[in-house]
């Protein structure tokens with residue numbers, strides 16, 4: 001009879017232990033790699049001294065649930081920390097959470113008179129962060145929404161793009177918004193999702209024409225016009241146009257003169273003169289470059305004049321050349337020799353005429369004097 005009473009008292013004591021240990025949040029959820037704290041309080045009758053505290057993990061072994069001390073589990077080594085005390089705080093911290101940490105946790109304490117173990121438990125869920133971009137490919141100007149998905153409710157997450165904080169998870173995408181996005185747990189920013197790329201497509205921008213020609217121009221030199229642009233996806237097709245003024249009507253006409261990124265004018269022809277523009281096209285759209293004025297005129301002695309004018313307003317950049325420099329010097333030399341010869345001839349002729357005149361005058365004079 002006495003034994004029964006003692007047993008029933010012990011039994012009542014065990015039931016009372018449930019109320020003796022209380023967990024603030026019995027169903028916490030945390031992200032893999034982060035830390036979590038189980039806030040916990042324990043109570044016992046006054047006058048007892050706490051001798052021992054211990055946290056256990058519920059493990060399913062050989063078809064039965066058993067409780068194993070965290071301190072006996074190798075996988076928890078250096079990752080769990082009792083942050084309570086020997087009075088009433090039984091809080092536990094778990095660090096660097098792993099998927100296998102998911103499960104039931106129990107607390108037990110021993111006073112000088114009894115051992116109490118919690119009948120209820122903390123059930124921890126360990127989850128991952130997954131980034132979703134809606135949509136993940138957009139055209140400039142479209143709106144994008146970033147979502148940080150987990151299997152449980154997290155208090156707060158923050159966003160980063162290529163390591164820099166993102167202020168709003170919903171925005172209208174611009175070209176510069178392309179990049180790799182990840183989300184993180186607020187306050188534990190080192191716990192991050194895998195990054196996900198956002199692709200922002202836009203039509204060709206900054207379409208420009210560059211003119212290249214060899215240093216030593218001659219009539220068989222080719223002049224290249226290269227079209228460049230910044231586009232996503234990269235420009236696939238280029239079309240070249242030439243605008244020419246018809247002096248008779250005063251209007252201008254435009255022709256398609258080629259395709260491809262480089263328009264090569266094979267030789268210095270006066271009829272290549274005109275306003276050139278290229279049109280760059282990708283799947284999103286097409287954009288025209290500004291016009292470049294190319295003037296080619298033939299000069300005397302085979303000298304060519306190539307002018308490149310951009311924007312209508314810029315001063316013509318001129319380049320005079322033909323043959324090699326020595327040939328030009330030779331030409332000038334020939335010109336100088338001819339001029340010298342001409343001068344000599346003129347001088348000689350002038351003198352000759354004057355001498356002749358003088359002679360004639362003398363003669364006349366002689367004749368006259370003779371005649372006198």
Ligand SMILES: *[C@@H]1O[C@H](CO)[C@@H](O)[C@H](O)[C@H]1NC(C)=O
Nearest residue numbers: 128130132147148149150151
């Ligand atoms: C969030 O993730 C869960 C599992 O990881 C998945 O079942 C669910 O469809 C996702 N939700 C969204 C909106 O993508």
Ligand SMILES: *[C@@H]1O[C@H](CO)[C@@H](O)[C@H](O)[C@H]1NC(C)=O
Nearest residue numbers: 175202205206207229230231
């Ligand atoms: C276009 O050019 C401007 C000025 O040179 C530059 O600031 C801008 O980033 C360029 N845009 C792209 C998409 O390259």
Ligand SMILES: *[C@@H]1O[C@H](CO)[C@@H](O)[C@H](O)[C@H]1NC(C)=O
Nearest residue numbers: 212213214222223224262264
């Ligand atoms: C012009 O382009 C052609 C072919 O694209 C190349 O062979 C030539 O060297 C280029 N000339 C110049 C002056 O860039």
Ligand SMILES: *[C@@H]1O[C@H](CO)[C@@H](O)[C@H](O)[C@H]1NC(C)=O
Nearest residue numbers: 214216217218219220221323
């Ligand atoms: C023109 O110059 C090129 C080199 O730039 C040379 O190969 C070619 O022979 C020259 N043609 C004439 C007609 O001078």
Ligand SMILES: *[C@@H]1O[C@H](CO)[C@@H](O)[C@H](O)[C@H]1NC(C)=O
Nearest residue numbers: 242257268269270271272273
């Ligand atoms: C320019 O003139 C040459 C002959 O001088 C001719 O072969 C060529 O087709 C002309 N090009 C254009 C665009 O009219």
Ligand SMILES: *[C@@H]1O[C@H](CO)[C@@H](O)[C@H](O)[C@H]1NC(C)=O
Nearest residue numbers: 235236237238281282283284
């Ligand atoms: C580029 O040109 C090719 C051939 O003409 C055509 O099939 C393709 O659709 C064009 N691409 C674009 C973006 O216009």
Ligand SMILES: *[C@@H]1O[C@H](CO)[C@@H](O)[C@H](O)[C@H]1NC(C)=O
Nearest residue numbers: 241254277279286287288289
């Ligand atoms: C680009 O230039 C071509 C030729 O002048 C013209 O037909 C077309 O409309 C222009 N495109 C734009 C977007 O201005």
Ligand SMILES: *[C@@H]1O[C@H](CO)[C@@H](O)[C@H](O)[C@H]1NC(C)=O
Nearest residue numbers: 208209290310311312313314
């Ligand atoms: C064309 O003109 C604009 C402004 O009128 C100027 O900003 C730009 O630099 C010019 N482009 C070139 C190639 O000179």
